[in-house]
Amino acid sequence: MEVDQLRYFLRVAERGNFTRAAEELNISQPALSRSIQKLEEELGQPVFERKTRSVALTDAGTLLQSRAQQILALIEDTKAEISDDGRSGQIRIGAIPTIAPFFLPDLLRKFSTEFPAASIIVQEDTTDHLLKRCTQGEIDLAILALPVPAKYLEVEELFQEELLLVLPPNHPLVNKPQIRLNDIKALPFVLLDEAHCLSDNIVSFCRQRSFHPVAVEQTSQLAMVQELVSLSHGISMVPQMARKLDQSDRRVYRSMSGIKPVRKIAMVWNPYRFQSRLLQAFQERLRTYAREQDACPS
Numbered sequence: 001m002e003v004d005q006l007r008y009f010l011r012v013a014e015r016g017n018f019t020r021a022a023e024e025l026n027i028s029q030p031a032l033s034r035s036i037q038k039l040e041e042e043l044g045q046p047v048f049e050r051k052t053r054s055v056a057l058t059d060a061g062t063l064l065q066s067r068a069q070q071i072l073a074l075i076e077d078t079k080a081e082i083s084d085d086g087r088s089g090q091i092r093i094g095a096i097p098t099i100a101p102f103f104l105p106d107l108l109r110k111f112s113t114e115f116p117a118a119s120i121i122v123q124e125d126t127t128d129h130l131l132k133r134c135t136q137g138e139i140d141l142a143i144l145a146l147p148v149p150a151k152y153l154e155v156e157e158l159f160q161e162e163l164l165l166v167l168p169p170n171h172p173l174v175n176k177p178q179i180r181l182n183d184i185k186a187l188p189f190v191l192l193d194e195a196h197c198l199s200d201n202i203v204s205f206c207r208q209r210s211f212h213p214v215a216v217e218q219t220s221q222l223a224m225v226q227e228l229v230s231l232s233h234g235i236s237m238v239p240q241m242a243r244k245l246d247q248s249d250r251r252v253y254r255s256m257s258g259i260k261p262v263r264k265i266a267m268v269w270n271p272y273r274f275q276s277r278l279l280q281a282f283q284e285r286l287r288t289y290a291r292e293q294d295a296c297p298s
Helices: 003-015 018-025 029-043 059-082 100-114 127-136 197-207 222-230 240-244 277-293
Strands: 048-050 055-057 089-095 118-124 141-145 154-167 188-192 214-219 236-239 252-254 262-269
Touching (some): 003 059, 018 029, 055 059, 100 118, 100 240, 154 197, 197 236
Parallel strands (some): 089 118
Antiparallel strands (some): 048 055
């Protein structure tokens, strides 16, 4: 049984399809099929139930999936621990799309200056996918918005940030000295789609105050939310970190009066995986950088 066989097996198990797995592994489908066939011959039974366009794990495959994940994690951790000098190496960071482009660039520049021999790979994805990757050891650290269903993962809150009301410049509320919840209850909202937790943060805040925002449009990009607001399709709420980078005069940002909508940003990691000194250094720089961003008292 070879390490590559286990990697190939896990990718097919995750994708449920030989063709997609082969494309991601950058090998031919016949080569992938032969590798899995040899694995099954060694085990003496099939690990996949073949269907017309997909595959499903057999009982043996389910057991092998758990063991293969443990074996590969042990190999990767052993390599990392042996080569850990605290200055070089690779860190794999994951972040949700409403954080990654606004929060990470300056932090990564500062860290790269201090640790020039370090390599940092950033993966942008939804919360559910990042938690899964963190659990499986595919990334070392995830930066997310709370709450998160982080079973077997360590979660540390970093800071809070305000969600600002964003309006088109000709909106009647722009010149109002104070904007309260009653002023926006009947207004149409532009929100991110359900895959993004920012919409959950906004809807949860509104529901706690006895109203449900009516979403007239949903999109997958925060930049598109801002553009649709500029075109008077509706109003929305945008994180403070995104507002800082928005230099356009086609949108107006206002802070709500009274209890303000906020979201809590946290880092998540797998405490059962080896934590390199380089990763620990990154966590410390992340904590320091986060304290500088915290404009909302906990």
